[in-house]
Amino acid sequence: MTKTTEHLGKGSDTPVGVAILGQGTVGREVLRILLANKDSLEHRVGGKLEVKGVAVGDISKPRPGVDPDLLTDDAMELIKRDDVDIVVEVIGGVDYAREVVLAALRAGKSVVTANKALVAAHSAELAEAADEAGVDLYFEAAVAAAIPVVGPLRRSLAGDQIVSVAGIVNGTTNFILDAMDTSGASYEDMVQQAIELGYAEADPSADVDGHDAASKAAILASLAFHTRVTKDDVYCEGISKITSEDIKTAREAGYAIKLLAICERFTDANGQEVIAARVHPTLIPKDHPLASVNKSFNAIFVEAEAAGRLMFYGNGAGGAPTTSAVLGDLVGAARNKVHGGRAPGESTYANLPIASFGDVLTRYHVDMRVEDRIGVLAEVSALFAKNQISLRTVRQEDKGDTARLVVVTHAAREADLAHTVSQLKELAAVKEITSVIRLEGE
Amino acid sequence: MTKTTEHLGKGSDTPVGVAILGQGTVGREVLRILLANKDSLEHRVGGKLEVKGVAVGDISKPRPGVDPDLLTDDAMELIKRDDVDIVVEVIGGVDYAREVVLAALRAGKSVVTANKALVAAHSAELAEAADEAGVDLYFEAAVAAAIPVVGPLRRSLAGDQIVSVAGIVNGTTNFILDAMDTSGASYEDMVQQAIELGYAEADPSADVDGHDAASKAAILASLAFHTRVTKDDVYCEGISKITSEDIKTAREAGYAIKLLAICERFTDANGQEVIAARVHPTLIPKDHPLASVNKSFNAIFVEAEAAGRLMFYGNGAGGAPTTSAVLGDLVGAARNKVHGGRAPGESTYANLPIASFGDVLTRYHVDMRVEDRIGVLAEVSALFAKNQISLRTVRQEDKGDTARLVVVTHAAREADLAHTVSQLKELAAVKEITSVIRLEGE
Numbered sequence: 001m002t003k004t005t006e007h008l009g010k011g012s013d014t015p016v017g018v019a020i021l022g023q024g025t026v027g028r029e030v031l032r033i034l035l036a037n038k039d040s041l042e043h044r045v046g047g048k049l050e051v052k053g054v055a056v057g058d059i060s061k062p063r064p065g066v067d068p069d070l071l072t073d074d075a076m077e078l079i080k081r082d083d084v085d086i087v088v089e090v091i092g093g094v095d096y097a098r099e100v101v102l103a104a105l106r107a108g109k110s111v112v113t114a115n116k117a118l119v120a121a122h123s124a125e126l127a128e129a130a131d132e133a134g135v136d137l138y139f140e141a142a143v144a145a146a147i148p149v150v151g152p153l154r155r156s157l158a159g160d161q162i163v164s165v166a167g168i169v170n171g172t173t174n175f176i177l178d179a180m181d182t183s184g185a186s187y188e189d190m191v192q193q194a195i196e197l198g199y200a201e202a203d204p205s206a207d208v209d210g211h212d213a214a215s216k217a218a219i220l221a222s223l224a225f226h227t228r229v230t231k232d233d234v235y236c237e238g239i240s241k242i243t244s245e246d247i248k249t250a251r252e253a254g255y256a257i258k259l260l261a262i263c264e265r266f267t268d269a270n271g272q273e274v275i276a277a278r279v280h281p282t283l284i285p286k287d288h289p290l291a292s293v294n295k296s297f298n299a300i301f302v303e304a305e306a307a308g309r310l311m312f313y314g315n316g317a318g319g320a321p322t323t324s325a326v327l328g329d330l331v332g333a334a335r336n337k338v339h340g341g342r343a344p345g346e347s348t349y350a351n352l353p354i355a356s357f358g359d360v361l362t363r364y365h366v367d368m369r370v371e372d373r374i375g376v377l378a379e380v381s382a383l384f385a386k387n388q389i390s391l392r393t394v395r396q397e398d399k400g401d402t403a404r405l406v407v408v409t410h411a412a413r414e415a416d417l418a419h420t421v422s423q424l425k426e427l428a429a430v431k432e433i434t435s436v437i438r439l440e441g442e
Numbered sequence: 443m444t445k446t447t448e449h450l451g452k453g454s455d456t457p458v459g460v461a462i463l464g465q466g467t468v469g470r471e472v473l474r475i476l477l478a479n480k481d482s483l484e485h486r487v488g489g490k491l492e493v494k495g496v497a498v499g500d501i502s503k504p505r506p507g508v509d510p511d512l513l514t515d516d517a518m519e520l521i522k523r524d525d526v527d528i529v530v531e532v533i534g535g536v537d538y539a540r541e542v543v544l545a546a547l548r549a550g551k552s553v554v555t556a557n558k559a560l561v562a563a564h565s566a567e568l569a570e571a572a573d574e575a576g577v578d579l580y581f582e583a584a585v586a587a588a589i590p591v592v593g594p595l596r597r598s599l600a601g602d603q604i605v606s607v608a609g610i611v612n613g614t615t616n617f618i619l620d621a622m623d624t625s626g627a628s629y630e631d632m633v634q635q636a637i638e639l640g641y642a643e644a645d646p647s648a649d650v651d652g653h654d655a656a657s658k659a660a661i662l663a664s665l666a667f668h669t670r671v672t673k674d675d676v677y678c679e680g681i682s683k684i685t686s687e688d689i690k691t692a693r694e695a696g697y698a699i700k701l702l703a704i705c706e707r708f709t710d711a712n713g714q715e716v717i718a719a720r721v722h723p724t725l726i727p728k729d730h731p732l733a734s735v736n737k738s739f740n741a742i743f744v745e746a747e748a749a750g751r752l753m754f755y756g757n758g759a760g761g762a763p764t765t766s767a768v769l770g771d772l773v774g775a776a777r778n779k780v781h782g783g784r785a786p787g788e789s790t791y792a793n794l795p796i797a798s799f800g801d802v803l804t805r806y807h808v809d810m811r812v813e814d815r816i817g818v819l820a821e822v823s824a825l826f827a828k829n830q831i832s833l834r835t836v837r838q839e840d841k842g843d844t845a846r847l848v849v850v851t852h853a854a855r856e857a858d859l860a861h862t863v864s865q866l867k868e869l870a871a872v873k874e875i876t877s878v879i880r881l882e883g884e
Contacts, residue, residue, distance in 0.1 A: 148598030161479065306766035306769070307763050341782050
């Protein structure tokens with residue numbers, strides 16, 4: 001639905017009114033930079049900007065540098081004011097944020113949000129409200145903070161067909177895995193260090209269990225494939241089972257282990273074009289551009305039919321990088337208020353079916369302890385063959401009483417691979433499956 | 443100047459008419475994908491697209507897959523047609539391209555161009571014509587083909603302040619330098635190989651002398667610093683003096699040599715905020731993200747105040763990648779025709795002075811052959827000290843009759859460094875200056 005008449009633009013005389021919801025790390029930084037760089041930002045908008053109010057939970061708390069007249073604890077009243085054109089939501093959380101963002105959109109305000117959980121859970125409802133009111137919903141900061149990826153997928157690559165997106169989209173887990181690789185230390189120690197250095201929350205589960213990455217995978221898949229994908233559609237496995245031994249084995253074999261958010265379009269066994277999104281620890285070759293993304297950096301690797309391979313790299317979290325993305329969106333939303341026009345909204349025209357995880361093609365790296373006797377390798381190989389899985393490499397190593405057997409498969413259906421591993425566990429010759437890690441990027 | 447009334451949008455019923463100028467590698471691919479993916483593209487535009495004509499030089503040449511009724515050799519007539527809304531210029535060259543693009547803009551058509559030489563030479567004139575007519579000028583493909591960088595600088599980073607941009611923006615020279623590094627072969631041999639493999643033109647001078655990179659540096663600096671920068675403002679030095687010995691020395695010291703386009707904002711000796719753009723071979727540490735950009739890949743490294751360090755990586759040339767960028771722009775231009783609104787245009791409000799190259803701060807890696815006797819090091823060091831240049835590392839190596847002396851300086855004014863090197867040449871103790879290469883990224 002095109003509502004051209006509502007986007008005529010207000011012209012450049014009346015200032016564009018901005019309401020900021022939230023004064024946490026990001027909210028404070030958004031307000032600070034907005035005031036400090038007002039001149040530059042107004043030049044880029046082509047019109048005046050004015051902060052009309054700042055909604056906070058506790059109005060009595062001292063907030064140095066914030067004009068007290070701007071403060072309110074009534075977000076609902078603020079967003080409905082006639083002189084507010086754009087609402088910046090940096091409260092976080094899902095339920096209340098959903099309520100205020102929906103109210104803002106329905107009141108005809110464009111919304112800029114950094115809230116990945118909100119967008120991943122309620123994109124359909126939000127997009128519908130924005131469309132009905134003929135306003136913009138921007139959320140560049142929701143995926144990988146300052147790294148431009150929402151914009152490039154929505155605009156720069158709008159003439160191309162995306163084949164896959166694979167991203168390191170959670171800085172906490174990348175910090176932990178990279179620190180384990182660099183120091184040889186255990187998962188537990190590095191989680192502790194991440195908490196102490198402020199890279200992880202005291203309860204790190206949203207990061208280490210992959211939920212944060214899964215929200216971002218849902219957003220990326222929606223954008224890449226023009227299909228509505230929510231977090232519930234994303235297969236999700238965290239990094240808590242990765243041991244320092246896994247990392248060492250990976251390194252020796254020429255791989256890095258990264259928590260990847262993988263979104264892909266493929267043709268399933270019935271010849272149907274489908275998409276899938278998944279998050280899990282992944283072995284990638286050391287010479288893959290994603291392998292050298294260290295510390296808490298993020299990177300998104302995109303493969304498109306015409307563009308080929310692209311990568312976007314940078315700071316995926318933190319107050320300043322998130323603010324950069326929020327203010328970039330704010331300039332875009334304000335430009336549209338001044339000059340008319342609308343940003344590309346949710347695009348779901350392709351509406352591709354979402355494959356079940358079992359139908360996704362993956363490759364397994366299986367590390368196991370087996371009996372050290374003649375015939376074991378034949379028995380194990382036969383099991384893979386019976387399940388139609390071909391092996392790419394097999395490495396056997398004597399370990400005294402037992403042998404270590406490392407098998408890397410070719411691509412096969414996830415369900416067949418998982419089934420094979422459960423059958424391997426039943427073999428008397430197999431003493432222990434030490435680790436099973438998927439492999440990508442070759 | 444805001445001409446809101448001209449951007450009301452034509453609504454989604456009348457198709458957006460497209461004229462394609464040129465049927466070289468990119469022109470053919472643009473037409474092919476535009477027709478093959480018409481449905482997807484129209485969904486993304488939110489309206490119909492229709493190719494109204496294709497202008498070529500020789501209308502009698504057989505062009506398989508092109509509807510003969512679309513062909514014309516009268517580009518000027520085509521672009522002025524009432525049913526043409528957007529002109530895609532993929533002819534290349536400067537003078538004739540300038541003429542048709544200006545005519546198209548003045549006739550009220552939005553223009554999408556992949557022509558870096560045109561944009562780098564005539565941005566002011568083109569931007570003015572676009573602004574007067576209230577239409578869009580898009581040129582994502584002009585810098586690093588499919589890698590989204592114009593869009594991110596214009597939009598995603600619109601809320602941030604860019605500090606510097608350093609890019610590998612010429613695939614030919616990156617291929618040559620990478621091949622020299624990998625094989626140990628000479629510059630001449632690798633240029634020959636690049637020509638044979640189609641990475642370089644038979645006359646490779648535009649690439650190897652740095653002119654192509656300088657055009658892109660001008661465009662990047664303009665976008666990053668909101669200041670008009672043309673190719674003439676860019677200091678430019680090619681890679682033809684780089685020897686296999688330089689590459690070997692660099693590798694041993696932990697560096698890669700890349701041809702970088704560097705755009706920076708800094709405060710000069712008078713306390714004035716200035717900008718500069720330069721292209722030259724550059725030593726960068728092996729662990730810098732740009733160092734691992736191999737083969738003919740391109741990458742643009744951006745440092746911004748809030749976002750921090752970002753990098754965009756991908757295919758910087760070729761028919762398909764260039765087409766991806768052109769079609770992305772076409773979708774954007776068509777969206778504005780349907781829904782109203784305008785893309786961000788040229789932004790020159792900051793209008794910062796362009797520093798002379800001599801005032802830029804650089805660091806030198808100087809490799810020289812000196813007399814092997816007591817006092818030489820003191821003499822050389824004294825010369826640097828006299829010119830207020832402090833040394834970071836000094837390495838001396840016995841080579842029989844003479845010694846090899848490798849000096850790496852701290853940052854100093856380019857003019858002082860260049861002057862020091864010319865004075866070094868006068869010293870009796872200095873037999874030969876083997877190489878002088880600038881160093882960045884530490």
